[in-house]
Amino acid sequence: MHYNNYRNLGFTTISNGLIAYYPQLKISDAEMILIIQLEMFAQKGNNFPSNEELAANTNFSTTEIASLIQKLIEQKYLAIDESTDNKGRIYNCYNLDQIYDKLDEVLRVNITAANSNHAKPTTEIDNSPLNKLLRQFEIEFGRYLSPIEREEISAWLRVDHYDPEIIRLALREAVLAQAYSLKYVDRILLNWQRHNLKTSNEVQNFLQRNR
The missing domain is CATH 1.10.10.10 (Winged helix-like DNA-binding domain superfamily/Winged helix DNA-binding domain)
Structure with a gap:
């Protein structure tokens, strides 16, 4: 068959x-x-x-x-x-x-606990761009991220200064390609960087032209 x-x-x-x-x-x-x-x-x-x-x-x-x-x-x-x-x-x-209401509660608690290295107000942790990205990656990948993976995503923000929305767009492209790895997402980000794409609008226009 x-x-x-x-x-x-x-x-x-x-x-x-x-x-x-x-x-x-x-x-x-x-x-x-x-x-x-x-x-x-x-x-x-x-x-x-x-x-x-x-x-x-x-x-x-x-x-x-x-x-x-x-x-x-x-x-x-x-x-x-x-x-x-x-x-x-x-x-x-x-x-x-x-069940999805309870899942949302569990996700908030687990992602916050996994990434809380310093004492911070809960609302600050929940609303940070990093934690939002980490939660989205774990949901899309269907598993916990390792400490190394969490640090790599953090570096995209701190070191490479990628816009969080551009990282989310790269994650979406990886999911569409059924490639659930940070290496694949990183290659997408580097490719967009080589094309000097700095905003989500520029990325979306680039993707539309190359579909």
Whole structure:
């Protein structure tokens, strides 16, 4: 079966932040598999798949699926909402919004703690350009950055004086190329520097001309 045949089955978009940090949310591997299945069904337009449908896509029984759903509800990661269609009929749908609210809290705490080398007010750390960049890199890469990687990103700001927005644009280009490494991002930044591109507008115009 060729790759194009698999492409016809479609793709499911899952936040890299959730993939990287679900253990910090105390979500088990089994619960994470269920969350991925719920996202897949939702992105296909089915917001309330049956336990049988979920079980058919996993190695879990319908009883285990029911248990996992109940655990996620008890942990306030999953809710069942009621909605009304255009004919006035009431229907149920799963809602995962709460899990992303909790993920945002975990990300703020973890990124702040990982990069706090000196005692600073929390608001100052959270709002610094460096910490915003570090958080975005960890989310896009789907993993923690090493101390060396964090220092390299810091050097882009302190030593190379790259604009944070230009670094974010370089990260976006790397993600689009599915190259999740700082070396690739650094090559992009050096290339833009050789072209004397100093603002985000100049970079965006350059990218449009060379697509």
